[in-house]
Amino acid sequence: MSAKKIFISYSRRDTEYVKSLVDALRKQGFEVWFDKNIRTGTDWDDTIEEELKKADAIVLILSKTSVASENVKDEISYAIGLDKPVNPIKIEECDVPMRLARKQFVDFTVMGHEAGFERLVNDLKQTLKLAEENKSVPKGSFKPPVSTINTNPQKKSKKIIPYLIGGLVTLVLFIAVIWNCTEDVNTEEINDSTDTIVEQEQVQTEDSSAQAEINGLNLTKVVYSADGDKPTGYFENVGDNVWMERSVENDAKYRFTETKRDEWFVYLSDESRDINLYIDLYRNGIYMSTTEEEEPTLWYTIIATE
Structure with missing residues (x-):
């Protein structure tokens, strides 16, 4: 070997x-x-x-x-x-x-x-x-x-x-x-209380399952922060491998083309500005490089995904 x-x-x-x-x-x-x-x-x-x-x-x-x-x-x-x-x-x-x-x-x-x-x-x-x-x-x-x-x-x-x-x-x-x-306990009250608890648990379970299923293969939106605290903008998939970067006021900033995605990453490119990004769901960061050879650097911190 x-x-x-x-x-x-x-x-x-x-x-x-x-x-x-x-x-x-x-x-x-x-x-x-x-x-x-x-x-x-x-x-x-x-x-x-x-x-x-x-x-x-x-x-x-x-x-x-x-x-x-x-x-x-x-x-x-x-x-x-x-x-x-x-x-x-x-x-x-x-x-x-x-x-x-x-x-x-x-x-x-x-x-x-x-x-x-x-x-x-x-x-x-x-x-x-x-x-x-x-x-x-x-x-x-x-x-x-x-x-x-x-x-x-x-x-x-x-x-x-x-x-x-x-x-x-x-x-x-x-x-x-x-x-x-x-x-002597009111059976109807017990049943109503039990139903309420079950419904709450079902909602919590559905919410947790929906959140757990988000990965690079089904990601459609990431909210980011430039300082790691308050949201300053977001990237959103608007269809046909096109992503838009927008401010928190919903103003369009830049247009990106999706080039690849897998379970952990979504790769974006803006050829007009010679910029490559990848959305890293494992480290919760958006990384940027200006050429294929340059080492990517952390650009934004991800604070929410959809």
């Missing part, structure tokens, strides 16, 4: 686990880089950006601390902006962010670390078009630290069934007691 460069994005708390993973990936023929390779005196951010540019693929470690890490979010957002393939792996139970949950990830907590590693290697080969080198991964190729949480695949415990049955019986008995103690 010709060496392909892999960048590892992770939280410092998972360093020991990542060291074991890096050693195992290198034995499979991959050239692996993670921030332990940064030399003393080197500018940290510049090195990270340079290595992300050189990487052929990114392996993202999903754990309780990494999903909350701003550094990890910045690395992944930057990698996606560079069109780099991202291969997430989940090494412990954690709340995966919505935009990462949409990506196909290898769940080591379900498959087990050994089977999960074999799947990761095969996924990387496919991503990097090395599928023709479909050699099986030897057993025991990856051995995580002993302290690793969830070293075995999760299994549904049969012990929970008696507890569920017991809980159901208790609930039925409790309802019967309450019913007998409240015969």
Whole structure:
């Protein structure tokens, strides 16, 4: 296998686990880089950006601390902006962010670390078009630290069934007691109160679902702020890949053409002014560059989306 460069994005708390993973990936023929390779005196951010540019693929470690890490979010957002393939792996139970949950990830907590590693290697080969080198991964190729949480695949415990049955019986008995103690209570008032609560919960659920579904593929409007506080304008899709930038007073400012969109980003261009924008829903920012080669810079902060 010709060496392909892999960048590892992770939280410092998972360093020991990542060291074991890096050693195992290198034995499979991959050239692996993670921030332990940064030399003393080197500018940290510049090195990270340079290595992300050189990487052929990114392996993202999903754990309780990494999903909350701003550094990890910045690395992944930057990698996606560079069109780099991202291969997430989940090494412990954690709340995966919505935009990462949409990506196909290898769940080591379900498959087990050994089977999960074999799947990761095969996924990387496919991503990097090395599928023709479909050699099986030897057993025991990856051995995580002993302290690793969830070293075995999760299994549904049969012990929970008696507890569920017991809980159901208790609930039925409790309802019967309450019913007998409240015969004189106005049933109609209870029903009206219950209906009101249910309706409120349904409205809240519908609102939450509508908000959660907004992503780069269905985005139609973003409200932005120049100072991060009050709204100063917005971009709106007016149809046929045309976006208008308007002020808060609804005055038209500029016209942009949509060139591309995916789950996290919408890319806009104004050729008359030689300006390129991309709306970054992951970092809640609108970034601007004046040429294809120039590094994009944060222009506005997103404060609302539709």
